[in-house]
Amino acid sequence: MDTKHIHPSCWSFVLIQPDLTAIQNLALKGKALQSSIYGARWGAGNAIDGIRYAPGEASYCSITLAQLSSWWRLDLLDYYYINRVTITNRADCCPERMTGVEIRIGNSLENNGNDNPRCAVVSSPVPAGGTVSFSCGGMGGRYVNMFLPKINTFLTLCEVEVYGTAYRKKTFLRMELSSSVDAAALNNTFLHQLQSALGLSSVSDVKLSWTRLPYQEVTHKAKKPTRFCADKH
Secondary structure (H helix, E strand, O other), rough: OOOEEEEOOOOOOOEOOOOOOHHHHHHHHHHEEEEEOOOOHOOHHHHHHHOOOOOOOOOOOOOOOOEOOEEEEEEEEEEEEEEEEEEEEEOOOOOHHHHEEEEEEEEEOOHOOOOOEEEEEEEOOOOOOEEEEEEEEEEEEEEEEEOOOOEEEEOEOEEEEEEEEEEOOOOOOOOOOOOOOOOOHHHHHHHHHOOOOOOOOOOOOOOOOOOOOEEEEEOOOOOOHHHHHEEEE
């Protein structure tokens, strides 16, 4: 009988997925917190609601109380390399409140994240309703802070946008297989199970493939000679 065997080999899988995070506003998926709140209408989340400006009394902005060293913090929920941060100022009044804001990026929560490395400072006045962008050169971190050090005032932010790329880790799967199952069936079944295990079933632009396809060898099993009973005399 001929038997098909898949030779024991080392395998790895390759993930091919376009990196779209650089053109997405990462802030929309994060969570925001601030040092204090001026009122229920002006919580930290207003600065990441996707609305730069709407008519009314700072109706879609975040506002702290007037206090020394006010801060606002965005948790991106993962590690990113930040390329650009964009801030929009309040449109109806008080544009001077944004002057002096420091943008801090990093992984530490020491001093509420305000001790993380500094990307930029809003050193020039931003007009009412104006939007200003700062390049952060790929600074890495999970937290993005707006910090007003040693200034006693309100911190008002009508929108904060963060653009960057995700931290990517290459994963290699190493394994040995030796089985009598059909190689083509194993290929399809294994890649399907791997995709499900990685949680990629809902992602259409991810492709899994073998670095080297399994191959087969046909082994001919020798037939045993047929034994006949000898005639007894």
